[in-house]
Amino acid sequence: MAKTTVKIAKKNVFYAQSGGVTAVINASACGVIETARKNKDKIGKVYAGRNGIIGALSEELIDTGKEPARAIAALRHTPSGAFGSCRYKLKGLAENRAEYERLIEVFEAHNIGYFFYNGGGDSADTCLKISQLSKTLGYPIQAIHIPKTVDNDLPITDNCPGFGSVAKYVAVSIREAAFDVASMAKTSTKIFVLEVMGRHAGWIAAAGGLAAENEGDAPQIILFPEVVFNERKFLARVKESVNKYGCCAIVVSEGVRDSKGRFLAESGTRDAFGHVQLGGVALVVAQMIQEKLGYKHHWAVADYLQRAARHIASKTDVEQAYAVGKAAVEMALAGKNAVMPAIKRTSNKPYRWKIVEARLAKVANREKMMPKNYISKDGFHITQRCRGYLQPLIQGEDYPPFKNGLPQYVTLKNVAVKKKLKKSFKV
Amino acid sequence: MAKTTVKIAKKNVFYAQSGGVTAVINASACGVIETARKNKDKIGKVYAGRNGIIGALSEELIDTGKEPARAIAALRHTPSGAFGSCRYKLKGLAENRAEYERLIEVFEAHNIGYFFYNGGGDSADTCLKISQLSKTLGYPIQAIHIPKTVDNDLPITDNCPGFGSVAKYVAVSIREAAFDVASMAKTSTKIFVLEVMGRHAGWIAAAGGLAAENEGDAPQIILFPEVVFNERKFLARVKESVNKYGCCAIVVSEGVRDSKGRFLAESGTRDAFGHVQLGGVALVVAQMIQEKLGYKHHWAVADYLQRAARHIASKTDVEQAYAVGKAAVEMALAGKNAVMPAIKRTSNKPYRWKIVEARLAKVANREKMMPKNYISKDGFHITQRCRGYLQPLIQGEDYPPFKNGLPQYVTLKNVAVKKKLKKSFKV
Numbered sequence: 001m002a003k004t005t006v007k008i009a010k011k012n013v014f015y016a017q018s019g020g021v022t023a024v025i026n027a028s029a030c031g032v033i034e035t036a037r038k039n040k041d042k043i044g045k046v047y048a049g050r051n052g053i054i055g056a057l058s059e060e061l062i063d064t065g066k067e068p069a070r071a072i073a074a075l076r077h078t079p080s081g082a083f084g085s086c087r088y089k090l091k092g093l094a095e096n097r098a099e100y101e102r103l104i105e106v107f108e109a110h111n112i113g114y115f116f117y118n119g120g121g122d123s124a125d126t127c128l129k130i131s132q133l134s135k136t137l138g139y140p141i142q143a144i145h146i147p148k149t150v151d152n153d154l155p156i157t158d159n160c161p162g163f164g165s166v167a168k169y170v171a172v173s174i175r176e177a178a179f180d181v182a183s184m185a186k187t188s189t190k191i192f193v194l195e196v197m198g199r200h201a202g203w204i205a206a207a208g209g210l211a212a213e214n215e216g217d218a219p220q221i222i223l224f225p226e227v228v229f230n231e232r233k234f235l236a237r238v239k240e241s242v243n244k245y246g247c248c249a250i251v252v253s254e255g256v257r258d259s260k261g262r263f264l265a266e267s268g269t270r271d272a273f274g275h276v277q278l279g280g281v282a283l284v285v286a287q288m289i290q291e292k293l294g295y296k297h298h299w300a301v302a303d304y305l306q307r308a309a310r311h312i313a314s315k316t317d318v319e320q321a322y323a324v325g326k327a328a329v330e331m332a333l334a335g336k337n338a339v340m341p342a343i344k345r346t347s348n349k350p351y352r353w354k355i356v357e358a359r360l361a362k363v364a365n366r367e368k369m370m371p372k373n374y375i376s377k378d379g380f381h382i383t384q385r386c387r388g389y390l391q392p393l394i395q396g397e398d399y400p401p402f403k404n405g406l407p408q409y410v411t412l413k414n415v416a417v418k419k420k421l422k423k424s425f426k427v
Numbered sequence: 428m429a430k431t432t433v434k435i436a437k438k439n440v441f442y443a444q445s446g447g448v449t450a451v452i453n454a455s456a457c458g459v460i461e462t463a464r465k466n467k468d469k470i471g472k473v474y475a476g477r478n479g480i481i482g483a484l485s486e487e488l489i490d491t492g493k494e495p496a497r498a499i500a501a502l503r504h505t506p507s508g509a510f511g512s513c514r515y516k517l518k519g520l521a522e523n524r525a526e527y528e529r530l531i532e533v534f535e536a537h538n539i540g541y542f543f544y545n546g547g548g549d550s551a552d553t554c555l556k557i558s559q560l561s562k563t564l565g566y567p568i569q570a571i572h573i574p575k576t577v578d579n580d581l582p583i584t585d586n587c588p589g590f591g592s593v594a595k596y597v598a599v600s601i602r603e604a605a606f607d608v609a610s611m612a613k614t615s616t617k618i619f620v621l622e623v624m625g626r627h628a629g630w631i632a633a634a635g636g637l638a639a640e641n642e643g644d645a646p647q648i649i650l651f652p653e654v655v656f657n658e659r660k661f662l663a664r665v666k667e668s669v670n671k672y673g674c675c676a677i678v679v680s681e682g683v684r685d686s687k688g689r690f691l692a693e694s695g696t697r698d699a700f701g702h703v704q705l706g707g708v709a710l711v712v713a714q715m716i717q718e719k720l721g722y723k724h725h726w727a728v729a730d731y732l733q734r735a736a737r738h739i740a741s742k743t744d745v746e747q748a749y750a751v752g753k754a755a756v757e758m759a760l761a762g763k764n765a766v767m768p769a770i771k772r773t774s775n776k777p778y779r780w781k782i783v784e785a786r787l788a789k790v791a792n793r794e795k796m797m798p799k800n801y802i803s804k805d806g807f808h809i810t811q812r813c814r815g816y817l818q819p820l821i822q823g824e825d826y827p828p829f830k831n832g833l834p835q836y837v838t839l840k841n842v843a844v845k846k847k848l849k850k851s852f853k854v
Contacts, residue, residue: 021607021610021611051613051614054613054614078606079603079606080603080606080607080609081610081611084609084610084613085610085613086613086614086615087614088614168832168833171833172833173732173736175834176450176506176507176731176735176736176834176836177730177731177732177735179505179506179507179735179836180448180506180731180734182507182511183507183509183511183512184512184514186478186479186481186512187479187481187513188513192731211833213831213833280710282728283707299730300727300729300731300732301709301726301727302727304603304604304607304608304619304727305600305603305621305727305729307607308603308606309600309603310603311599311739312739391831394831394832395832396832397829399824404640404818404822405595405598405821405822406595406598406599406640406821407599407602407603409602409603
């Protein structure tokens with residue numbers, strides 16, 4: 001039986017970003033690269049995949065060693081994926097053996113001994129498969145998964161780097177917009193609807209609830225994907241809010257569904273030609289209110305703005321994102337394989353956390369849903385328990401440097417590593 | 428002939444906020460109230476209209492004297508209209524004499540000698556009518572208009588308080604989202620569309636152009652209301668951007684129209700001023716690209732978020748908003764009537780400005796459009812001249828205080844002034 005760990009030698013690192021990017025995934029990259037640079041006696045070069053795992057398959061590697069320390073440091077405050085990301089899931093070994101053989105060819109050619117994959121659930125699965133290459137195909141490699149997802153749906157870890165900053169953006173935005181609509185409500189707009197991301201999990205929508213600190217504060221209503229949408233109850237609640245507070249601010253998750261399991265966004269309106277108008281769920285909800293209750297509305301769709309908003313990132317999130325990157329290298333140096341640095345909450349008030357080691361087999365392909373007791377009984381808001389969990393994650397501001405009124409984000413040179421293989425590979 | 432100015436006596440102030448609110452209109456209110464408080468020997472109480480001019484008509488006045496200095500100071504960093512705004516336009520004297528007579532009744536009952544109206548073009552018109560009350564109905568009052576509008580379409584003044592902060596929000600947001608889409612473009616989203624406000628004027632859309640500092644920088648395309656939308660040319664430009672840079676980030680103004688003068692997206696509803704309520708053009712543009720070019724897209728509608736985003740306000744804008752509020756009181760003390768404090772740019776590099784006096788008759792009902800030479804010849808971007816104008820307006824950050832990860836905005840007590848009139852008035 002092949003060994004699952006290998007003796008630490010001066011091997012190179014392959015690092016890649018995967019899936020939807022975030023405001024802080026580059027902070028994790030920064031943690032990886034800076035920590036590797038501090039351990040030059042034990043670690044060789046840090047190569048990054050151009051556009052994620054595709055960069056490995058196509059042998060398009062980036063030599064991060066060509067970047068000055070200042071550029072690498074600037075990754076800490078630069079949103080998006082500096083090396084390019086991809087949406088590409090490796091199939092199982094049995095289904096696509098050629099892909100794994102190709103990876104080994106590339107890794108071997110470039111003396112890769114460490115594989116760091118920075119992503120969400122799908123990426124954890126990919127990383128797990130790579131971690132088994134020593135066992136399955138005899139190529140010695142240590143694969144470590146670095147958690148990242150705004151959806152906050154990875155198990156074991158207290159939260160997922162990327163989420164805290166989206167949470168902060170959403171809470172800040174709904175608070176600001178709700179102040180606006182409250183000013184306008186007397187003669188004009190009474191309803192404001194903000195659509196947020198999160199897929200099947202209501203974590204991001206729940207974060208909007210943090211803005212409501214006192215009775216009557218906005219948002220008055222949150223629509224979760226976990227709660228079946230009930231038009232009658234919803235409209236009654238909107239009316240109640242308008243009667244009580246003069247207005248109503250609503251956070252709606254993109255993943256909200258009706259009792260038949262259809263996305264509300266799909267049930268959209270039709271244009272003059274009878275075509276279904278595909279659009280945001282915010283629009284659907286706002287129009288429903290207009291039609292049924294006659295209130296004037298405004299709606300916003302934050303989309304990429306929410307996950308790219310580095311200017312209002314959570315300091316806690318930035319620190320944790322850096323820490324998991326740093327820990328990944330330290331785990332590699334400690335000879336670990338098939339693990340993920342996870343965040344463990346050691347105290348709630350004051351919030352304290354540390355990095356622990358999670359076994360990748362327990363992370364991959366498991367979605368962490370919001371606990372039921374995080375949603376209030378009526379289904380329209382968060383509970384105190386949820387607030388206690390979320391509150392620390394948006395703590396602190398970590399403003400990027402500004403010049404000429406604009407945040408200064410780094411664009412790396414991304415110098416290509418010379419290809420060593422003759423064969424190309426069709427991805 | 429009645430005098431158009433009155434002798435300065437210890438009269439009270441009526442201050443009201445009008446039209447769409449902004450991230451900094453409360454900074455103007457702060458300037459008014461703090462300056463009045465410094466001149467207690469000459470100025471009586473500062474009353475604010477609850478929900479704008481409606482508060483005057485319905486005798487719903489707020490006594491700002493009941494607010495501690497700390498709360499008033501906090502207005503400087505609080506977005507929205509602290510006293511409520513309204514969309515309500517006074518008709519001409521001949522058309523609705525009863526309204527003017529009612530205003531005089533209320534003003535007389537509360538010893539109002541100064542009328543400060545904080546708004547855009549429509550409000551300037553209202554303010555002008557009030558300024559003529561001494562002449563037309565024999566009631567001595569000094570009316571001073573305080574400029575505010577995110578649409579930046581008031582004449583004479585270098586820019587309109589409120590605009591600079593929206594400009595900064597839009598430039599920051601498109602830069603951040605464009606970094607995101609560039610990371611995703613290889614296997615996923617290639618197009619990002621951000622819809623912004625601005626009605627018939629492209630000022631806000633133009634501000635997005637500030638993010639593009641170097642060749643190829645996002646946004647690659649801006650769609651202005653001043654440029655007739657040409658689908659063929661637009662799609663060709665999108666394709667060119669994707670071929671050249673791998674992706675395309677687009678800022679689209681809500682007011683973009685086709686060759687027949689129709690809004691690309693028209694929701695059909697109208698506000699109290701008869702303006703069409705716009706929104707949803709991002710979706711139209713994104714779907715057009717998907718259908719015709721097949722690129723995967725994401726789109727965002729910033730809506731109220733852009734004008735409420737006090738967390739990323741322009742320091743220059745905040746300072747100017749405060750300054751026009753302060754100057755309004757100073758002009759009142761100098762016996763002025765029918766004027767507006769305007770911002771005058773005295774130097775471009777470095778940016779220097781001062782407050783000057785503009786005659787209200789020259790402000791009301793005139794829209795300042797973008798100069799033609801602010802839009803590039805191809806119609807898809809801004810010129811260097813435009814950049815030179817806009818650049819100073821987004822300078823500097825002025826972060827609000829944060830607590831528990833959230834900006835701390837003030838909600839005033841808004842204590843009602845006891846009504847003195849027996850009659851109510853139907854607005």
